[in-house]
Amino acid sequence: xxxxxxKASRRAAPVVALALVLATGAIPSRAQDAAASGAAAPLxxxxxxxxxxxxxxxxxxxxxxxxxxxxxxxGPITGEVLVDRAARRGDVRLRIPMTTLDTGFKPLxxxxxxxxxxxxxxxxxAYFVASNFHFDAAGAVTEVRGxxxxxxxGQALSLRARSFACRQDAMLKREVCxxxxxxxxxxxxxxxxxxxxxVADAVRLVIxxxxxxx
Amino acid sequence: MMKKLALxxxxxxxxxxxxAEPATYALDPSHTFVTxxxxxxxxxxxxxxFDKKEGTVTIDKAAKTGKLDVTVDxxxxxxxxxxxxxHISSEEMLDVAKYPTAEFHGDKFTFNxxxxxxxxxxxxxxxxxxxxxxxxxxYNCYQSPMLKREVCxxxxxxxxxxxQWGVNxxxxxxFPDNMKLVIxxxxxxx
Numbered sequence: 001x002x003x004x005x006x007k008a009s010r011r012a013a014p015v016v017a018l019a020l021v022l023a024t025g026a027i028p029s030r031a032q033d034a035a036a037s038g039a040a041a042p043l044x045x046x047x048x049x050x051x052x053x054x055x056x057x058x059x060x061x062x063x064x065x066x067x068x069x070x071x072x073x074x075g076p077i078t079g080e081v082l083v084d085r086a087a088r089r090g091d092v093r094l095r096i097p098m099t100t101l102d103t104g105f106k107p108l109x110x111x112x113x114x115x116x117x118x119x120x121x122x123x124x125x126a127y128f129v130a131s132n133f134h135f136d137a138a139g140a141v142t143e144v145r146g147x148x149x150x151x152x153x154g155q156a157l158s159l160r161a162r163s164f165a166c167r168q169d170a171m172l173k174r175e176v177c178x179x180x181x182x183x184x185x186x187x188x189x190x191x192x193x194x195x196x197x198x199v200a201d202a203v204r205l206v207i208x209x210x211x212x213x214x
Numbered sequence: 215m216m217k218k219l220a221l222x223x224x225x226x227x228x229x230x231x232x233x234a235e236p237a238t239y240a241l242d243p244s245h246t247f248v249t250x251x252x253x254x255x256x257x258x259x260x261x262x263x264f265d266k267k268e269g270t271v272t273i274d275k276a277a278k279t280g281k282l283d284v285t286v287d288x289x290x291x292x293x294x295x296x297x298x299x300x301h302i303s304s305e306e307m308l309d310v311a312k313y314p315t316a317e318f319h320g321d322k323f324t325f326n327x328x329x330x331x332x333x334x335x336x337x338x339x340x341x342x343x344x345x346x347x348x349x350x351x352x353y354n355c356y357q358s359p360m361l362k363r364e365v366c367x368x369x370x371x372x373x374x375x376x377x378q379w380g381v382n383x384x385x386x387x388x389f390p391d392n393m394k395l396v397i398x399x400x401x402x403x404x
Contacts, residue, residue, distance in 0.1 A: 167256060
């Protein structure tokens, strides 16, 4: 994918990436492409992070009858994250396994997986593809804007970092970066409006993510 | 004269209590969960949830008093990662083989009008008991169209220092003592 100033092709890029993901069953990696072409990745250049399956989950929160907050967890999320802190750029392609839904109460899981809500049989995965990264002065990621595809419907989504940090992990002997991200969406925008307004249309996404530098 | 006044006050109190008797609510297992949140190496937040619990709440809206009794099955820990479930359940942390339940008994309810804002009580975990106050972020009652009963509940939070309950694992290498309890609760009038 070459950077393009053409708006239409920029919008199409996530779709192309998604098609590649679906076709190959793997997340394409620019770093691997660079290695394959013989170019050594400079230290300050793009670094590919492998998502840590023990620390990468999404939880959704939705208000139930104006009273309590219903939560469901999906994950681990798979995919790859490419970040170039010096160039202040990044690229992320995530596959979110909706079939792993776990609310803690199996009858509720079964209800939420039905075609009028998560529709997990028809769409077992959701996707988040983004290349619009924002950083603070110290180089920490503050926001990632991209496209979220849920139930086969793609919509713009912004994930804001509540916390972000990198550490040299003593056990893995590698750099680990990650944090807590939050996003907000309306489920009716994706055709999952069943039960509104008794169960709120507004959904808050709470995402734990840690990536291991490859 | 004083005796007569005291008798009158006692009668008035009894009358009021009879007028707005305390109601008992059973916890709805599909909308009642305890999730804990704890920082991981200064990077992200780890979460775990206890899936099995039971309990009752008694609320007297007129007298503004209440009582909450909850028993959590600590063997129902669910983090989404089997090796974490195993490790946290082990002797190094919750030791659920020895302490298969945690209990919270709250008997000091604070109200703002009809709404519960705080529940203070004692949390027994890992064989130790310490006071904990649960603060309400949301509280509401509604008439359930499906159950045809009143349901009350909300979201409660508390931050606890796990060392007070003798759970100190990893404090020397970056796992914080403080952890947050995030509680969803709905209870159905009996």
